[in-house]
Amino acid sequence: MFKNADARLLEDQQLTEMIADRLDRIKRGPASVSIDYDQFTRNLREFDFSEPRSLHSVGEFVSEATAFGSVPMTHPRYFGLFNPAPSYASEWADRIAAAFNPQLAVWSHAPAAVDIEIHTVAALARRIGFPDGASGHFTSGGSEANETAVLCALTRAAPRYASDGARCFAGQPALYVSRESHLAWLKIAHRLGIGRQAVRLVETDGAGRMSPSALRDVIGEDLRQGAIPIFVASTAGTTNAGMIDPMVEIGEIAARQGIWHHVDAAWGGALIASAELRPALQGMERADSITVDAHKWFATTMGAGIFLCRAPKVLSEVFRVSADYMPSNDASRDPYVTSALWSRRFIGVRLFMNLAVSGWSGYAHHVERAVALIGRLRTSLQESGWEIANDSPMAVLNVIPPPRLGSSADVVARTQTHGGAWVSLASVERKPTVRICITNGQTDEADVDALHEILCLLR
Ligand SMILES: *Cc1c(COP(=O)(O)O)cnc(C)c1O
Numbered sequence: 001m002f003k004n005a006d007a008r009l010l011e012d013q014q015l016t017e018m019i020a021d022r023l024d025r026i027k028r029g030p031a032s033v034s035i036d037y038d039q040f041t042r043n044l045r046e047f048d049f050s051e052p053r054s055l056h057s058v059g060e061f062v063s064e065a066t067a068f069g070s071v072p073m074t075h076p077r078y079f080g081l082f083n084p085a086p087s088y089a090s091e092w093a094d095r096i097a098a099a100f101n102p103q104l105a106v107w108s109h110a111p112a113a114v115d116i117e118i119h120t121v122a123a124l125a126r127r128i129g130f131p132d133g134a135s136g137h138f139t140s141g142g143s144e145a146n147e148t149a150v151l152c153a154l155t156r157a158a159p160r161y162a163s164d165g166a167r168c169f170a171g172q173p174a175l176y177v178s179r180e181s182h183l184a185w186l187k188i189a190h191r192l193g194i195g196r197q198a199v200r201l202v203e204t205d206g207a208g209r210m211s212p213s214a215l216r217d218v219i220g221e222d223l224r225q226g227a228i229p230i231f232v233a234s235t236a237g238t239t240n241a242g243m244i245d246p247m248v249e250i251g252e253i254a255a256r257q258g259i260w261h262h263v264d265a266a267w268g269g270a271l272i273a274s275a276e277l278r279p280a281l282q283g284m285e286r287a288d289s290i291t292v293d294a295h296k297w298f299a300t301t302m303g304a305g306i307f308l309c310r311a312p313k314v315l316s317e318v319f320r321v322s323a324d325y326m327p328s329n330d331a332s333r334d335p336y337v338t339s340a341l342w343s344r345r346f347i348g349v350r351l352f353m354n355l356a357v358s359g360w361s362g363y364a365h366h367v368e369r370a371v372a373l374i375g376r377l378r379t380s381l382q383e384s385g386w387e388i389a390n391d392s393p394m395a396v397l398n399v400i401p402p403p404r405l406g407s408s409a410d411v412v413a414r415t416q417t418h419g420g421a422w423v424s425l426a427s428v429e430r431k432p433t434v435r436i437c438i439t440n441g442q443t444d445e446a447d448v449d450a451l452h453e454i455l456c457l458l459r
Pocket residue numbers: 082140141142143144146182184235237238239264265266267293305
């Protein structure tokens with residue numbers, strides 16, 4: 001089960017070769033799940049765990065199954081959801097975290113690792129333009145970060161929420177997000193005990209952004225009905241179409257009503273790296289809290305979200321606890337008393353290493369080139385008679401095919417069957433579109449031109 005340092009070298013080398021082989025074969029194969037699924041399930045059933053097997057043979061099975069039994073994120077023609085091809089530095093970081101397995105619940109158990117995370121979060125907060133004193137923490141993903149935001153809002157709105165829960169409110173607490181937002185908000189409201197009804201899906205402006213006047217109307221109606229507005233989230237980079245809600249106006253409405261303003265920039269937050277593109281995020285720096293995922297456009301391996309908070313004192317109110325077996329409960333640096341997790345993996349080292357190796361300039365290049373490639377595709381599809389259905393400053397494009405090529409759903413199904421590229425179906429303002437997103441830093445002009453040909457039935 002364990003291995004001494006000298007015995008590792010050979011097997012580490014074998015693992016490296018095993019992975020390199022799969023990565024290479026993925027690139028040359030289809031951009032879709034390509035495993036023989038029936039064969040795979042038969043092989044899987046043979047694992048009854050009665051007899052030990054060699055690590056090498058199990059590694060072969062798992063790497064083959066994972067590489068080809070998943071939609072391949074590392075394929076340069078995966079124009080898919082926000083999942084990146086992970087940067088190599090973040091793979092190193094994952095490996096280092098795994099090897100030493102530090103426990104980051106309390107600072108005194110892993111002071112260096114906790115400080116590396118605090119340092120990285122602070123750099124991100126400064127880059128965004130948050131004031132000194134702002135802070136936050138790494139999370140398992142954007143959903144946890146968004147849930148933390150709602151917990152902060154509920155706790156700030158009613159000090160008795162901590163002891164009495166949702167029944168401390170005299171009416172239904174209400175959360176406002178746009179109809180185009182990420183619908184994890186429904187699960188969050190459910191889990192927090194305020195009920196899915198708490199979520200108000202505010203109308204959009206016809207272009208996929210929350211309508212501020214609709215927001216004002218819904219809040220006004222709620223106040224008349226006795227509901228209690230608590231929280232509004234602007235989405236900076238909607239999942240369907242990369243649209244950015246008008247954060248300045250929404251922030252002003254939130255301030256006037258005294259409600260928490262959160263910005264969900266899970267994917268789009270990466271634009272802060274680029275001096276040229278970051279103006280699109282104007283207003284984000286005035287929010288009460290922000291979600292950014294490192295595991296999306298920042299290209300780390302999965303399971304790395306970030307919650308940032310303008311006035312983080314509320315976090316120690318939300319997550320306070322003391323247990324006599326814990327060495328301390330210091331809200332200035334013990335993560336288990338300021339965040340949802342207890343045992344805590346060294347999540348942030350992946351963003352730390354990637355930032356250190358690439359610099360902000362490396363990330364700026366990464367997002368700018370993706371946006372430029374999407375621009376190239378937008379032009380070429382428009383010239384071929386496609387309708388452009390979104391107007392995002394980010395690297396996602398929604399298009400509707402000309403009638404001769406069938407419906408958006410036809411095109412997506414045909415492309416996935418073809419296997420030469422992977423795109424998805426998404427609706428923008430209730431119209432089905434072909435959604436094309438670039439998050440892979442190795443996608444290039446030849447890949448984009450190939451996608452154009454596949455979409456137009458030219459290859
Ligand atoms: C991905 C995403 C989420 C959910 O984050 P996870 O990391 O998948 O938990 C929430 N909001 C937006 C805008 C997203 O893009």
